[in-house]
Amino acid sequence: MGLTGLFLCTFLVVHMIGNLQLFKNDQGLAFNLYAVLMTTNPFIKTVSYLLYLSIIGHAVQGIYLVFKNKQSRPVQYAVYDGKASSTWASRNMGLLGTILLVFVAVHLSDFWFEYKFGHVPYATYATNLENGDVKFMPAPPDYKQFNKLEETTMSTPEGQFKITIVKNLYLEVSEGFKSPWLVIFYLLSMCAVSFHLYHGFQSAFKSFGINHPKINGIVNFIGTWIFAIGIPAGFAAMPLYFFFK
Amino acid sequence: MSEQNINVTLKVWRQRNSQSKGGFETYPLNDVSTDMSFLEMFDVLNEKLIQEGKDPVAFDHDCREGICGMCSMFINGRPHGPKQAVTTCQLHMRSFKNGETIVVEPWRAKPFPVIKDLVVDRSAFDRIISAGGFISVNTGNAQDANAIPIAKDNADESFAAAACIGCGACVAACKNASAMLFVSAKVSQLALLPQGQPERKQRVMDMVAQMDNEGFGACTNTGACSAECPKEISLTNIARMNRDFLAAEMTAK
Structure with missing residues (x-):
């Protein structure tokens, strides 16, 4: 549980850093190129299969734990004052995890599945090699190309241009987050991430046997400020950015 | 803190034996001295029940000075009641308000079946101890206690x-x-x-295996155990056991 959990935490950091390119004001060129890299680089592809396995493993083991632990108390208490002795997050990891599993399914079908198997339109970017200006032109709706990425250089009277034709995942993202329901769903899911990691990150260390005053401070600090606050806030900023853009 | 008398309403779990279903009974109890311990309050209740010709409430108790570990009782949603680092026998009625309704249940866990009312069978713990919670010592004269140097931190x-x-x-x-x-x-x-070193690896593996066999749940590090422990046993012990268990599992023959 802890092993897959911490691996998923490292994924979140990478995912966060990569997705920050959504905020770049270049009509999505950097983000779309990043999407190509993430789906073609052999190393990243290998790690991504490990990631899918980790998500499934983490979920299956989590569900198993919830049911096994329920069996250890067949008769429930009439009155149980959980808040007197433990945090809400620590007692509701199963519920939070279930929300996150639903979120992962929706998130993957919206973007990952669409990108790989669905119909994502292509976009053409002309980058002026002298001043770096990017010009954006949508490709015709029925346009298809063999490679995910085509790059050519063109000389025109106005100067040298690099022409980039790439699947426009950025459009999918920016259009998707025009829907208030999707934005609300994402924000709620990020709250679930926050509470899940507030307990989960430091709990993983305890499961590995790491619980010592010398280390707990830094573990709790990272768990709270980076994983429970920084990461969810950063991800939550993305749907909000496109909704209000 | 001056002594006063309060009235409380007790909702107590009554269960004839481990097979029967059980349910709550409500007992109003008047003029309870705030200097009474929680168990003394139950003694008063039981005397009243006996006088009325009813079955007294069965509950575990022994030393009544907080060191034997016999008393249990899940009081208002918390083991040993609302105070920290206190057993039920050391809990006093001054911790409750006049007119309060107090819900009292037995420990609830599959490996702790209810024997009667508030008494549960905790022999699962004894079986875990038998599985490895000991050291093997040769018979004969005991070694001089100071012959083995032990770091003060470790001893503490x-x-x-x-x-x-x-x-x-x-x-x-x-x-x-x-x-x-x-x-x-x-x-x-x-x-x-x-x-404890010669049997250290075997001990942790055997005790954990017995714990799992008894049907206890898995740890999710909520920390409720340590927060409610009357002896304030630290969570760091769980991490130490996890460390020892991982090391033992990986190196055991």
């Missing part, structure tokens, strides 16, 4: 772990009914001392 930590009275509040408090705090305290008290 070992003693703190050994303060566990095995009452089962950790299991009762845990949302998973996990016994990790109890088992880890019993593993740690020996793992921290030189005398």
Whole structure:
């Protein structure tokens, strides 16, 4: 549980850093190129299969734990004052995890599945090699190309241009987050991430046997400020950015 | 704090035996001295029940000075009631308000079946101890106590772990009914001392295996066990046991 959990935490950091390119004001060129890299680089592809396995493993083991632990108390208490002795997050990891599993399914079908198997339109970017200006032109709706990425250089009277034709995942993202329901769903899911990691990150260390005053401070600090606050806030900023853009 | 008398309403779990279903009975109790311990209040209730020709409430108790680990009782949603680092026998009625309704249940966990009313069978703990919570010593004269040097820190930590009275509040408090705090305290008290080293790996594997066999839940590090422990056994014991267990599993023959 802890092993897959911490691996998923490292994924979140990478995912966060990569997705920050959504905020770049270049009509999505950097983000779309990043999407190509993430789906073609052999190393990243290998790690991504490990990631899918980790998500499934983490979920299956989590569900198993919830049911096994329920069996250890067949008769429930009439009155149980959980808040007197433990945090809400620590007692509701199963519920939070279930929300996150639903979120992962929706998130993957919206973007990952669409990108790989669905119909994502292509976009053409002309980058002026002298001043770096990017010009954006949508490709015709029925346009298809063999490679995910085509790059050519063109000389025109106005100067040298690099022409980039790439699947426009950025459009999918920016259009998707025009829907208030999707934005609300994402924000709620990020709250679930926050509470899940507030307990989960430091709990993983305890499961590995790491619980010592010398280390707990830094573990709790990272768990709270980076994983429970920084990461969810950063991800939550993305749907909000496109909704209000 | 001056003595006064309060009226309380008790909602007590009554169950004839381990097979029967059980349910709550409500008992109003008037003129309860705030200087009474919680168990003395139950003594008064039971005398009243006996005088009325009713079956008194069965509950576990022995030393009544907070060191034997016999008393249990899940009071208003918390093991050993609302106070920290206190057993039920050391809990006093001054911790309750006049007119309060107090809900009293037995420990609830599959490995702790109810014998009668508030009494549960905690012999699962004894079987875990039998599985490895001991050191093997040759017969004959005991060695001089000071012959084995022990670091003061380790002696202190070992003693703190050994303060566990095995009452089962950790299991009762845990949302998973996990016994990790109890088992880890019993593993740690020996793992921290030189005398515990020869059987250290085997001990942790055997005790964890027995714990799982008994049907206790898995630890999710909520920390409720330590927060509710009347002896304030530290969560660090669980981490130590996890460390020892991982190392033992990886190196055991």
